[in-house]
Amino acid sequence: MSQKTQPNSSQTKNFLKFKPLKRFLQSSLYPGIFQWLAVIIFAVIMVETLAGPTNAHDNFGTAATWVLWWPLLPLFFFLFGRFWCAVCPFAWVSDLTQRFLGANRKVPNFLRKYGLWIIDITFIFITWSDHIWGVVESPRGSGTLLLLILGGVMVTAMLFERRTWCRYLCFLGSLSGNYSRTGMLELRADKEICKTCTTRDCYKGNSKAAGCPMFEFPMAMENNANCNLCGNCIKSCPHDSIRLTPRKPTSEFWGMTRARFEESFLAIVIVGIVFVQNITMLEFYPTYLKWAELSLGIANRDIAFTILFVIAMTTPVLLLFLATAISQRFTGETLRTAFARFGYAVIPLDLAAHMAHNLFHLLAEGKSIYYTFMGLFGKHIEGPTSFVSDPTIQIMQYTLVISGTFGSLYTAYRIAKKNYGTKKALSVAMPYLVVILIFGVLNFLTFVVRMDMRM
Amino acid sequence: MTKNFKSSLILLALASNLLFALPMMADTKSAPTSTMTDQNMSGHSSSEAAHGESQATEITVAKDEEFEVSVQTDPEKPTPNKPVTIMISVKNQSTQEPVLDASVNVSMMLMDSGSHSNMSGMSMDSDTTIKGQATLDNMEPGMYAVTLTPTKQGEWSQDIQISSPTHGETTLTVPLTVSKTGPNWLLIGSVGGIVVLAGIIAQFLKRKQSTVKEVQ
Ligand code: SF4
């Protein structure tokens, strides 16, 4: 196993030294109270999206999901890592189903091996289907997606052990995993203490808490991808080995020793997905699609979109491969290894662009959450939906995208430095820096034009 | 290993079921956001659409030399077999005065009901062609209203014939989308069915596991 690479500061500042916090995390209240709140809201969202008004404008489920939850999610990942997954109602359903009906079978090898690829494909499929059948702007579409996820969660919980869905199949989980790696909070175990441990309660579980639901062994954990801060290991570890520490954003990538091709691939696919989401919400998009239809000679809008979608998905991947091929001259590594290593560098930009895009929905349409909520009680309220003016939102979006671009540039440089030394770092990183800059500029440009509302 | 393989196969089959169920079962085709988004007046090309603040108050406006007509429906998103009130406001184009002496007839035809449409895309059955005469309504001067009940979901076309002894005649064609708004029970039932099936398989596996343990 590769050596430990965490920043040292993480060991010095431990939030669990703050006794009330530790007691709370060890109590049965955590994460229960957050979960219950999420479950209640989720139940309302499910009913609303499946049986409520068909007009997104009037549907509380649509507003709560796409104007509140989805925009806040990336911010959560950045601040608290994958904490959302600890309170996610689907995870709650999974635990409950498993407790009563679970066969607790071992996770099939093919899921362990190809789970991330399944997620990659599902993610692309969902993004595509959103534009073909309507998911976000159609309450029934959103309800269908939630229902299918719920079905998937229950089926896997009945058949397999722990949170198989969350770890190996949830597209949102893998997105959280990716984004939370840039995050400012990490949970790790003190390896010195763990070396002497014979019980491994954190993994196996004990009377205080079940074993890690995410199949993680805190002692061997090198990244945030799969820890959802559920607190089980804080409860179960008999040796007080768990640390909860702050860290610099993106610092996880600086010392990363293991890179997985499929994780990098997902990161680069998200570049395309975020770009598609941005472009399709711009006011000129329908005209552009019409133009594309005419110039491609295609009478069908869905086919025209599919062609553009494929181009948008493959271009970032090809650009990164190109950068890898150029940088290979200095590294001598295989294309696959180098691609896997540097793909992570785009995650800060992914996160920033995702946040920037959704910031518009949150701040320009935020009041619709209240209006639609009142609609649940038969009160029809109309009015302006924005909290702040468009130019203010735009400035915030620019700031985010610029920060994300710098974050990605710096991450690419640090990855090169760690793997090829300070001398070679800049020349190895240069092709990646250029590609990241292109992504950054393209994203920036999409925020220059006004977006369409979701509600 | 073989057991794992079997469960993988089961999972895969269920997952692909769910995946393919999406396009077939979900009633999610993103419908046009308004019920009336396009219109034309026979013999005249000038038309424009005005959108209210909320989609629920969406109004379609059409103009020709004599008339300025605006059309709205209540409810804004009609559903099959539920009455929908079509409100037609008729004004004199040049003076903007309400036209009070018009005779307004509405004829609705089902253009495309997805799987049920015939070759020409237009259905001529009695339940897919509905007619009614709009009468002056008290809500506002020059407003004519008629309540009709579309029988099926799909794209309907409304021909609105306006004839006034003082202003002449015109015909306006406005599309109307009729869609189901209730939950998609087929989808919900299918997901539920798959979950129940998985539950049965899980119980079967559980029992098998405990039998193996007992034997050991
Ligand atoms: S975290 Fe605790 S239970 Fe887990 S290996 Fe370390 S000391 Fe043992």
Ligand code: SF4
């Ligand atoms: S490592 Fe600990 S906090 Fe993280 S998911 Fe596992 S048990 Fe929960």
